[in-house]
Amino acid sequence: MATSDRLLVAFQHFDEANKQDPNTEDFEGTTYPKEVLYGIRMTERLNKFAPNASEALQLTARCQHICRWEIPRDSYEMNREGYLRWRQELKKFHGEKASAILKEIGYDEETIAMVKFLLQKKQLKKNEDTQTLEDIICLVFLEFYFEPFAIKHPEDKTIDILQKTWKKMSLKGQEATLKLPLSKFSLDLITKALHA
Incomplete structure (x- = not known):
């Protein structure tokens, strides 16, 4: 599968997962599951800001909030410590969700590892x-x-x-x-x- 084709398939899989989001947002006359719209916005902004972005970065931008609603903010203490713990848990969660999808559609371990690395905002x-x-x-x-x-x-x-x-x-x-x-x-x- 050509890189561009596989990238689009990955986007479709990420979006399908995010279509389960019970939260919605209206934008320009259309109602979207909230995280689907967020993923589209991330891709569009990346394309403008860094049109030559690596494939791993393009994948990461699209799945940065994948299934975020499954770990709601109020499942942790509503203070700074709770917020930081929630954010750390989300990074791991997004990495696992994205990795499973990328493996399923045939991405190599190196690309998957880089997406997980980027999702954790390392370095x-x-x-x-x-x-x-x-x-x-x-x-x-x-x-x-x-x-x-x-x-x-x-x-x-x-x-x-x-x-x-x-x-x-x-x-x-x-x-x-x-x-x-x-x-x-x-x-x-x-x-x-x-x-x-």
Whole structure:
């Protein structure tokens, strides 16, 4: 099977798994299972940001939240320690889910190992693919999820999250952020965070 064909088959399998998501999101007149839409957004942003991305990175971007609803946030303590434990558990969970699908459609162990490595965000700031993945995650968050989040939370918490997000991004990612189609509300908060 040609690489591009197999990649599309992997995307279809990831999307099929994510179609089980009971949470939905409306976007441009269509209702999507939430994690299907997230995966599509990750792929689209990666294609714009890094059109020559490795196949492992393309796979990882698409499955980054695979079946996330199966481990809800409220299954852990609602504090920072609980949040960190939840995130660590999710990384392992996503790696296992993605690996099973990739094995089933004939991916080699090296590619599968790299997808698992990237899903754990190892060597951020050191590994180019890990950094690109983090940039894409941040860009998708800022473009589609930040404003609904910011409206529900105090400004000081929002600014703290923006500052942490900014630090995780590369210079290229930061520059791409300022070119996103953001509202004045979001841009004002980002400006405030950067000059705080």
